[in-house]
Amino acid sequence: MISNSSHPVTTQAALTAEDVNVYYGSNLAVRNVFLEIPKNRVVAFIGPSGCGKSTILRCFNRMNDLIPGARVEGKITFKGQNLYAKGIDPVETRRYIGMVFQKPNPFPKTIYENIAFGARINGYQGNMDELVERSLRGAALWDEVKDKLKGSGLALSGGQQQRLCIARAIAVEPEVILMDEPCSALDPISTLRVEELIHELKQQYTIVIVTHNMQQASRVSDLTAFYNAEATETGNKIGYLVEYDQTQTIFHNPTEKATQEYVSGRFG
Amino acid sequence: MTTEFPSTPTSDLWKPNRQRSQRVELIVKLIFGAFAFVSIVTTLGIIETLIFETFKFFQEVSLWQFLTDDKWTPLFKSAKFGIFVLISATVMTSTIAILVALPLGLLSAICLSEYATPKVRGILKPALEILAGVPTVVYGYFALLFVTPLLQKFVPGLQGFNALSAGMVLGIMITPLVASLSEDAIYSVPRSLRDGAYALGATKRETITSVVLPAALSGIVSSLILAISRAIGETMIVTLAAGQNPRLGLNPLVPVMTMTAFIVQVSLGDTPAGSLAYKTIYAVGMTLFTITLALNVFSFWFVRRFREKYE
Numbered sequence: 165m166i167s168n169s170s171h172p173v174t175t176q177a178a179l180t181a182e183d184v185n186v187y188y189g190s191n192l193a194v195r196n197v198f199l200e201i202p203k204n205r206v207v208a209f210i211g212p213s214g215c216g217k218s219t220i221l222r223c224f225n226r227m228n229d230l231i232p233g234a235r236v237e238g239k240i241t242f243k244g245q246n247l248y249a250k251g252i253d254p255v256e257t258r259r260y261i262g263m264v265f266q267k268p269n270p271f272p273k274t275i276y277e278n279i280a281f282g283a284r285i286n287g288y289q290g291n292m293d294e295l296v297e298r299s300l301r302g303a304a305l306w307d308e309v310k311d312k313l314k315g316s317g318l319a320l321s322g323g324q325q326q327r328l329c330i331a332r333a334i335a336v337e338p339e340v341i342l343m344d345e346p347c348s349a350l351d352p353i354s355t356l357r358v359e360e361l362i363h364e365l366k367q368q369y370t371i372v373i374v375t376h377n378m379q380q381a382s383r384v385s386d387l388t389a390f391y392n393a394e395a396t397e398t399g400n401k402i403g404y405l406v407e408y409d410q411t412q413t414i415f416h417n418p419t420e421k422a423t424q425e426y427v428s429g430r431f432g
Numbered sequence: 433m434t435t436e437f438p439s440t441p442t443s444d445l446w447k448p449n450r451q452r453s454q455r456v457e458l459i460v461k462l463i464f465g466a467f468a469f470v471s472i473v474t475t476l477g478i479i480e481t482l483i484f485e486t487f488k489f490f491q492e493v494s495l496w497q498f499l500t501d502d503k504w505t506p507l508f509k510s511a512k513f514g515i516f517v518l519i520s521a522t523v524m525t526s527t528i529a530i531l532v533a534l535p536l537g538l539l540s541a542i543c544l545s546e547y548a549t550p551k552v553r554g555i556l557k558p559a560l561e562i563l564a565g566v567p568t569v570v571y572g573y574f575a576l577l578f579v580t581p582l583l584q585k586f587v588p589g590l591q592g593f594n595a596l597s598a599g600m601v602l603g604i605m606i607t608p609l610v611a612s613l614s615e616d617a618i619y620s621v622p623r624s625l626r627d628g629a630y631a632l633g634a635t636k637r638e639t640i641t642s643v644v645l646p647a648a649l650s651g652i653v654s655s656l657i658l659a660i661s662r663a664i665g666e667t668m669i670v671t672l673a674a675g676q677n678p679r680l681g682l683n684p685l686v687p688v689m690t691m692t693a694f695i696v697q698v699s700l701g702d703t704p705a706g707s708l709a710y711k712t713i714y715a716v717g718m719t720l721f722t723i724t725l726a727l728n729v730f731s732f733w734f735v736r737r738f739r740e741k742y743e
């Protein structure tokens with residue numbers, strides 16, 4: 165099986181997608197995606213709206229299972245294991261592959277409980293206070309909230325809420341973190357903080373981030389996947405992976421003309 | 433009342449009839465205002481009568497007597513007016529009702545909003561709504577002629593009129609209210625919160641119990657309080673099935689008389705207007721009103737205090 169892009173030489177794959185098609189009901193939303201996400205790298209997904217970036221992202225932790233009518237074809241592996249094989253529990257996979265959403269969605273609980281919740285449901289036996297502190301430090305939020313751990317998570321600013329969501333995600337010690345436009349609801353300063361955070365998290369985690377911000381993609385990612393969508397005769401749009409390569413290459417020397425146009429802002 | 437702004441090249445094409453629309457606005461405002469006025473006046477009228485007659489009642493019976501007597505015999509020669517005799521019965525039937533309606537209503541709300549397939553939901557929801565449409569007199573006879581005899585097989589000492597079966601049937605009556613309002617509250621918990629829990633590896637049950645229900649708490653509590661108010665004010669079921677025996681205490685197996693049952697009893701007799709018994713109705717009505725009002729104020733406060741704001 166060959167994809168239409170030159171695969172970067174990698175150390176070890178955390179996630180792979182092999183000929184993935186995703187349907188919503190009877191509509192094909194994304195087709196023929198081949199992708200390999202190396203361990204401890206940041207991979208950015210870019211592309212115009214509706215081309216299926218979020219859809220593919222949700223395949224990696226089986227969040228698509230929660231959408232009625234969504235169906236995934238093809239093979240997605242996590243450390244070599246087919247995530248869609250029989251007997252794989254989607255609940256179990258999500259503990260290893262965490263997710264941060266576009267809009268900060270802290271639980272209406274205290275800051276402490278926001279972090280402790282995931283640990284508790286996954287049967288964490290260690291010291292909870294330590295875990296909460298470690299996770300909040302990991303998300304660069306500790307100093308701002310250490311005095312109000314018993315305060316509501318909803319009382320934080322948008323940028324703090326998003327970092328709380330990142331802290332919540334890393335509290336269950338996942339291996340991969342999927343981020344779907346994590347900065348789109350944030351101001352430039354909060355955005356910068358989250359980007360710095362992503363740089364640090366890279367040491368420990370594999371990160372896949374969807375973004376509409378070209379500068380962000382070039383700043384934070386090692387590899388970039390560009391998706392596009394084409395219209396069928398019936399008017400449906402089908403997304404596909406155009407090109408996947410080192411971020412440097414995608415931004416400065418892409419193979420495809422569409423990529424070149426998109427990253428330079430002369431798209432559509 | 434025309435405001436003149438500098439004219440633009442296309443000014444001639446725009447000729448709104450400001451005067452007419454202002455007049456229409458005014459008329460519409462008056463009509464709606466009149467309707468609002470009618471309902472406010474009605475409410476005020478009711479409260480006014482209640483307060484007025486209650487005041488006259490307390491000119492003859494002291495508040496102290498009203499609150500401390502352990503007998504309720506307003507129609508006897510040696511009349512006693514211990515309101516807690518009636519309150520104890522009302523508290524008992526309402527508590528039993530809520531003990532039935534809370535689990536039933538909440539579980540059906542969770543089932544409807546989280547677990548039911550559209551097909552099952554399409555059957556369950558109308559079934560609940562039918563339950564809400566059954567006339568209370570039917571529930572009353574259901575309690576008296578079906579539930580009580582049935583319970584008597586298991587509960588020794590259960591009398592023909594009792595608070596237990598009245599309360600249970602009362603609970604069935606308010607279950608649809610709890611279910612439908614709680615379902616609204618559960619349904620309005622944003623999807624993004626559930627996704628957040630699932631993304632951490634939570635199962636469906638964990639998501640519901642730890643994230644969805646706490647987030648919907650204020651709505652669930654206010655649905656419960658509304659249901660309690662309904663149970664306290666409900667008349668037919670308790671009059672038919674709980675009996676007419678004013679009795680202080682919390683024994684659910686014997687006949688008792690609730691506040692509403694007393695009002696029915698006196699209104700059915702030929703009590704002359706202005707007599708003490710007549711004023712008693714208002715004193716009891718005022719007590720009912722005060723309790724329900726307190727519950728609603730609490731619910732209002734609770735919702736304001738605990739409602740989570742999601743954009």
Ligand SMILES: Nc1ncnc2c1ncn2[C@@H]1O[C@H](COP(=O)(O)OP(=O)(O)OP(=O)(O)O)[C@@H](O)[C@H]1O
Nearest residue numbers: 188193212213214215216217218219220231401403
């Ligand atoms: N829950 C859903 N039900 C039905 N169709 C969906 C659903 N989610 C996405 N789609 C469809 O799948 C296609 C891809 O959507 P997706 O959200 O993955 O795009 P995206 O690249 O993330 O876009 P954006 O940049 O706007 O977030 C779109 O045509 C969309 O209409």
Ligand SMILES: [Mg+2]
Nearest residue numbers: 217218219344
């Ligand atoms: Mg998206």
